[in-house]
Amino acid sequence: xxxxxxxxxxxxxxxxxxxxxxxxxxxxxxxxxxxxxxxxxxxxxxxxxxxxxxxxxxxxxxxxxxxxxxxxxxxxxxxxxxxxxxxxxxxxxxxxxxxxxxxxxxxxxxxxxxxxxxxxxxxxxxxxxxxxxxxxxxxxxxxxxx
Numbered sequence: 001x002x003x004x005x006x007x008x009x010x011x012x013x014x015x016x017x018x019x020x021x022x023x024x025x026x027x028x029x030x031x032x033x034x035x036x037x038x039x040x041x042x043x044x045x046x047x048x049x050x051x052x053x054x055x056x057x058x059x060x061x062x063x064x065x066x067x068x069x070x071x072x073x074x075x076x077x078x079x080x081x082x083x084x085x086x087x088x089x090x091x092x093x094x095x096x097x098x099x100x101x102x103x104x105x106x107x108x109x110x111x112x113x114x115x116x117x118x119x120x121x122x123x124x125x126x127x128x129x130x131x132x133x134x135x136x137x138x139x140x141x142x143x144x145x146x
Contacts, residue, residue: 004032005029005057005061006031008037008062009063011063017122021126023130041078045084048084058141059133060087060088061091064100086140088110088139093112096114111129
């Protein structure tokens with residue numbers, strides 16, 4: 001079963017590291033990428049309002065520190081929107097600040113992971129993400145709601 005994943009990450013290096021660590025086949029996961037919060041929100045809102053809900057991602061990986069609209073604000077907007085709030089969001093950030101963690105969970109995040117540390121720890125984190133969110137978890141398929 002193919003999954004639709006949106007990665008909202010401004011760093012080209014971090015995005016490339018995420019892809020390498022996930023090591024997904026094209027028939028497993030359809031990966032979209034946005035480098036800024038404003039563009040991601042615009043695309044998601046446009047798809048939702050145009051009735052193209054089957055093209056929406058089934059899960060979003062969100063960096064908190066983005067140019068323009070930051071990840072914290074994106075999370076709030078996603079969880080406020082009736083059509084988008086069903087999409088699970090997992091934060092992947094360098095912040096270990098307890099306030100950031102609490103604020104994200106208070107605002108409806110489904111998971112919070114840290115991308116810092118050594119390469120082995122990062123790969124293990126991304127592989128755990130892959131096993132749960134991209135293989136084990138049942139995700140909403142908005143195309144089935146019609």
